Amino acid sequence: MEVMPKWADVVLVPLISLVLAMIISALVILGIGEDPWAALKLMVQGALGSPYGWGYTLYYATNFIFTGLAVSVAFHAAMFNIGGEGQATLGGLGVALVCLALPWPHWALALPAATLGAALFGAAWAAIPAYLAAKRGSHIVITTIMFNFIGAAVLNYMLVNVLRPPSSMDPASAKFPDGTALPSFHDMFSPIIAFPKSVPANISFLIALVACLVVWLLIWRTRFGFELRAFGKSESAAVYAGISPTKIIMGSMLISGALAGMMAINTVQGEAGRLVLNSVEGAGFIGIAVALMGRSHPAGVLIAAILFGFLYQGGAELALWMSIPRELVVVIQGLVILFTGALDNMVRMPIERVFLWRRRSRQAAGE
Amino acid sequence: MKDLADNSAGAAGAAPGSPPAIELRGISKAFGPVQANKDISLSVAKGAIHGIIGENGAGKSTLMSILYGFYKADRGEILINGQPTEIPDSQAAIAAGIGMVFQHFKLVENFTVLENVVLGAEEGALLATTMSNARKHLTEIAEEYEMNVDPDAVIEEIGVGQQQRVEILKSLYRNAEILILDEPTGVLTPAEADHLFRILRGLRDEGKTIILITHKLREIMDVTDTVSVMRRGEMTATVKTAETSPEELAELMVGRKVLLRVDKKPAQPGATIVKVENLRVVDEDKVERLKGVSFEVRAGEILGIAGVAGNGQSELLNVLGGITAATGSIQINGNEIDLTGKHSDGRSRRERSIAHVPEDRQRAGLIMDFTAWENIVFGYQWDPAYSSGWLMDNAGIRAETEGKMERFDVRPPHPQLAAKNFSGGNQQKIVLAREIERNPDLLLVGQPTRGVDIGAIEFIHQRIIELRDAGKAILLVSVELDEIMGLSDRIAVMFDGRIMGERLPAETNEGELGLLMAGVTNGENS
Known part of the structure; x- marks a missing residue:
């Protein structure tokens, strides 16, 4: 018998954790002499109070959905992929190479090609640690985190020596052709909701939603997902059942890397329109928190990603309008x-105890 | 239910009027929603061997862990020699004169016997004096109780029976007056078990009190003076061993009449299904685990592999089941199967109609976090019957699971329940339902009733025999000699990676099998 009902596990525990985090944050803000209530109002107003705020919140959330899904897929196979940062970096390179390769006539052609490029480059960057883990027993945490640094260095090299236009002093690629520009929320929703022209959220948010659905189907409805979860729960049982560990490790990591890489269509193609240094901005790491909070379930990842999008956008507003320094927002x-x-x-253990106590007193009453 | 009042009624050697060595009063302990011990009272007379018997999960181990200070009881009190005693940790238990010999020994493998005995009882910062005192003291104890162990032998180099003696010596060295042994014979050959019982009787005659926890009725009848039966966390009866019978104890354990004997017709062996020749396995540490094993199993017969755990039986099952690579040859229905290459995995074996009920259902046979319906296709998820298009046919699988759970009497019959929430017996029934209902040509069965309650044992044995009678070949591996004797049509005994000989159950006995299990063959050729 489960100790807690499912709703408590999925909703109550994260909610209480969140409230605790907010209380401590409030104390910190009080400590520097600011008003926490005003800060909260400002964050909510800035992130959710206007189409402008939503446009930014969902732009960040798109990144976190992709990296959160990436961590989740690997996590179901008991692979702790913390290389999302590097895989997304390489994904950006893939997007840039695709976008700059042809004079794309229309975004509807450029988007699938760039998505494919992002996924391939991200997957390739995950493939090497995955191969080392499957064949040589290297620890996936160590190798993927090391590949984050290598990925950053590769991007640096490519921007400075290969992709930088000859006349430019800036370590960034040339501007992508106009035909690659993705429809932003402003273009997509203008008659219904007036998103300002400046908001970066774009059509990749819809791709992220599709990715949530596809990942859910993959993990819970396909044979590969069944084998992947079985391997993640018990490697010895998987081997008994004739499931190849190599196949699962490689498969799960390639999918994970591809998802992390796909984040780049949002940032590189959708927002920047060119490849710059550090376009990932830590979203690869936030993906770990998103996956943890979302219980590695696509629905949970979606909600957690929007929460972190809110924190990013609301935090930026705080730094802008109150005398709360940027560093404290990071805190x-x-x-x-x-x-x-x-x-x-x-948080979980005391709550479990409450549920146990309630059940026991109910049983005692029933006897 | 037997009267609990005759608990303290005299056991051998108890001085009249002296308080019992151990008395438990109203001990209760719950783990979450599970009531592991419910208002347990027990009294064990000084100088007696007291058995505690019960099915898995009946609460025996919990009770002993409370006595040894691993758990704290929710309610109740413990009296040692009539004195109320608090036992918050194992240090306190040792101080109260309680020693415990665990099922899995707690010895440092690369230490000597002497070092292990002293460990945790060092007298000062310098080892030299402790060691010389300990050597003298240990020799005295060993002589007194006739337990010969070389103090300078390294643990990993001595046999399991000797290791167990070291555990007992460890307790005696700490002046234990009360010795608790948890399933002590699981790893022993029949001869080693007999030796252990001789030691225990000797200890009793010296005035020590012994508590023996076991699920084997035969041992209880052999060695105990009094016996308590536990069922579902409660103490259902305490009786004098001389005044009871295995049948009565079994009934008290399960709560209904059970058939202890396996009922079956003579085998009608047909064509050879599986032919194994010169099978060899070398493990990761370059140790040869199978040293040229050959045998055949025919349709409609059960070949039982007897042997003490760790003599190559697990490797044999794993090779046949596609988990371990090997050299040699295996033919199924006359066709050679791949032992090392691409088609040597579990899936290829299943496609060749080999089903495998693994020895360890929790680590191999089931995914404990998966639901029953997910587990019922586990290993066969590639079968097109379980898919519709790209996706798995979950609704169809659930419907099929309901039928299988009903036919195999899995309780509770809920396909949505996770495997970990079923009892051991019902978990095993899920595995058996999955494997037997594939109607395989060859069924590999490892320890089919390990950790399974007596009621379910009967059912599982019947199902295996039904499959045999349907003309299928069955390879049975079990460390329970009774089970091997009861189920098998032929018995092969394994020792040190070899088959020491084959016997027919009607023409052999436990003594002979026990000798073969210990590697003694009297120069015969087999």
């Missing part, structure tokens, strides 16, 4: 990650 984001991700058990 607040860190507290949320700490409570929802790392300290999960701290």
Whole structure:
């Protein structure tokens, strides 16, 4: 028998964690002499109070959905892929190479090609650690994190020596052709909701939603997903059942890398329109927190990604309008990650005890 | 239910009027929703061997863990020699004169016997004095109780029976007056078990009190003076061993009458299904685990592999089941199968109609976090029957699971329940339902009733025999000699990676098999 009902596991525990993180954050803000209530209002107003705020919140959320799904898929196979950062970096390179390769006539052609490029480059970057893990037993955490650094260095080299237009002093690629520009929320929703022209959210948000659905189908409805979850739960049982560990490790990591790489269509093609240094901006790491908080389930990942999008956008507003320094905003984001991700058990265990106590007293009453 | 009042009624050697060595009063302990011990009272007389018997999950181990200070009881009190005693940790238990010999020994493998005995009981910062004192003391104890162990032997180099003696010596060295042994014979040959029982009787005659936890009725009848039966966390009866019978104890354990004997017709062996020749396995540490094993199993017969755990039986099952690579040859229905290459995995074996009920259902046979319906296709998920197009036919699988759960009497019959929430017996029934209903030509069965309650054992044995009678070949591996004797049509005994000989159950006995299990063959050729 499960100790807690499912709703408590999925909704109550993250919610209480979040409230705890907010309380500590409020204390920190009080500590520097600001008003936490005003700060919260400003964050909500700035991130969710206008189409402008939503346009940014969902732009960040798109990144986090992709990287969160990437971590989740690998996690179901008991692979802790913390190389999302590097895989997304390489995904950006893939997008740039595709976008610059042809004078694309229309985004509807450029988008599938760039998505494919992003996925391939991201998957390729995950393939090497995956191969080392499957064949040589290297620890996936160590190799993927090392590949983040190598990925950053590769991007640096490519931008400075290969992709930089000869006349430019900026380590960035040339501007992509106009035919690659993705429809933004402003273009897509203008008659119904007036998103300002400046908001970066674009059609890749819809691709992220599709990715959620595809990942859900993959994990819970396909044979490969069945084998992947079986392997993740018990390698010895998987081997008994004739499931090849190599196939699962490679398969799950390639899919994971591809998802992380696909983040780049949002940032590189959708927002920047060219490849710059550090376009990932830590979204690969946020993906870990998103997957943890979302219980590695696509629906949970979607909600957690929007929450972190809110924190990013609301945090930016805080730094802009109150005398709360940018670093403190990072502290607040860190507290949320700490409570929802790392300290999960701290909240879970007392709640489990409450449910146990309630059940036992009900049983005692029934006897 | 037997009267609990006759608990303390005299056991051998108890001085009249002296308080019992151990008395438990109203012990209760719950783990979450599970009530592991419910208001248990027990009294064990000084100088007696007291058996505690019960099915898996009946609460025996929990009770002993409370006595040894691993768990704290929710309610109740413990009296040692009439004195109320708090046992918050194992240090306190040792101080109260309680020693415990665990099912899985707690010895440092690369230490000597002497070092292991001293470990945790060092007298000062310098080892030299401790060691010389300990050597003297240990020799005295060993002589007193006739337990010969070389103090300078390294643990990993001595046999399991000797290792167990070291565990007992460890407790005696700490002046234990009460010795608790948890399933002590699981790893022993019949001869080693007999030796252990001699030691225990000797200890009793010296005035020590012994508690023996086991699920084997025969041992209880052999060696105990009194016996308590536990069922579902409760102490259902305490009786004098001389006044009871295995049948009565079994009934008390399960709560209904059970058939202890396996009922079956003589085998009608047909064509050879599987032919194994010169099978060899070398493990990761370059140790040869199978040293040229050859045998045949025919349609409609059960070949039982007897042997003490760790003599190559697991490797044999794993090779046949496609988990371990090997050299040699295996033919199924006359066709050679791949032992090392691309088609040597579990899936290829299943496609060749070999079904495998693994020895360890929790680590191999089931995914404990998966639901029953996911587990019922586990290993066969590639079968097109379980898919519709790209996706798995989950609704169809669930419907099929309901039928299988009903036919194999899996309780509760809920396909949505996770495997970990079923009892051991019902978990095993899920695995058996999956493998037997594939109607395989060859069924590999490892430890089919390990950790399974007596009621379910009967059912599982019947299903295996039904499959045999349907003309299928069955290879049975079990460390329970009773099970091998009861189910098999032929018995092969394994020792040290070899088959020491084959016997017919009607023409052999436990003594002879026990000798073969210990590697003694009297120079015969087989």
